[in-house]
Amino acid sequence: MHDYHAVEAVVDRLRAAGLTEVVEVRIRAGAAFSPVALRQAYEMLTLGTPLAGSRLLVESADQECACPACGATWHVTCEDLVGHMVICPSCSVPTSVEGATSVDVVGVTGG
């Protein structure tokens, strides 16, 4: 569900900006998001709006997580996250991931 809400915020922002002839929207999404879910949400949310038919390109933020307890570092994907927490694969201590739940619009291409 967080995918839906994040995309809703992006769509609101684009519509507030009065953009009408949008071909492509690029966003950078934190590790908590699934690019597929984001694109599905985008299609749903833009139906019947001037943004309908535009493409959402998702750049997944490459996220490294460092465990504060044991110092292990590993690559975080959306499957590892519980909310914005991950469980360290080495020592099982939960750690919060900075920026995992943020979505930024990095570019909009007009028609």
Ligand SMILES: [Zn+2]
């Ligand atoms: Zn650890």
